[in-house]
Amino acid sequence: MDRSHDVHLAIDILSKNLRPLITDSIPKFYENIMKQCWDKDPSKRPDATKLVSLFDEIIELSKDIDKSQTLIMLNNLQQISKKVVKLEEFEKDEAGTLLNQSLLDHSFTRNEF
Secondary structure (H helix, E strand, C coil), X not given: CCCCCCHHHHHHHHHHCCCCCXXXXXXXXXXXXXXXXXXXXXXXXXXXXXXXXXXXXXXXXHHHCCHHHHHHHHHHHHHHHHHHHHHHHHHHCCHHHHHHHHHHHHHHHHHHC
8 A cells, every 4th residue: 555654654553553455476585585574573673784794694695596686685775774774764864762752642542533
C-alpha cells in the first residue's frame, strides 16, 4: 500500500507494527535481512555497517547472475543503503523528539472524544 512517509506512517509503524508486505518474489536472503531490521529489540537489528557488509557479500555472490539482474539488484541495494543511513540519522536527530510529541498529542486527541 502506497502512502505518505509522514508522522502518521511512523505512528502506525510504532503502534500497529505496520510492515511492508513480503511477497513470494522477494528472495529469502532479502526477506531475512528485512525481518532482522524490524526486530523489536534494537540490539538485534543490524547496524548500517553490518548491512553494507551483507550487501557487499550479496553483490559478490551475484556476479554470476545475468548482468541486467545484477544492475537492478545493485540499484535496489544502493537505495536501501541510503534509506538505512537516513533512518539512522532520523533516530539520532531531534525528529525523534517530534515523533514522541506527536504520539503524545495523538493520544490526548483520542482521549478527548
